Amino acid sequence: MGKIRKTYDKEFKLQAIKLYYEEGMGSNSIGKELGIGISIVKRWINHYKREGIQGLEEKRGKATGFNKGRPRIEPLSDTEKIQRLEAENAYLKKLLALKKEMIQKRKP
Structure with a gap:
């Protein structure tokens, strides 16, 4: 089982960014001051440089695209299941033929 990562709110991240820009503290000092890892501070600074305040928002759990994010709440209908299985079957037949x-x- 994987490690559970701690989530920090945007205000806490912004506090680290202010220490970096306004107080001129380095990422090592900020990490010690706030009790977090140096790599986390560096990541937040890089995100802030690239995306501004939006770079500090939590991105985990907001995946988009095919087969990403949470599973569907509604199960597939019978016709959708059949179509998916037929496509999978055709793909496997092609793969077997190539092998x-x-x-x-x-x-020889």
Whole structure:
């Protein structure tokens, strides 16, 4: 099982950024002052440089795209299941045919 990462709120991250820019503290000093890892402070500073205040917002759990994020709440309908399985079956048949072809080419 993986490690559970601690989540920090935006105000806490902003406090670290202010120490870096306004107080001129280094990431090592900020890490010791706030009791967090140096790499975390460096990551926050880089995100802030690239994206501004939005770079400090939590991004975990907001994945988008195909097959990312939380699973669907509603199960697939029967026709959607059949279509998905037919496409998977066709793909596997093509893969099997390619493997057979490669094996036949290797034989003398």
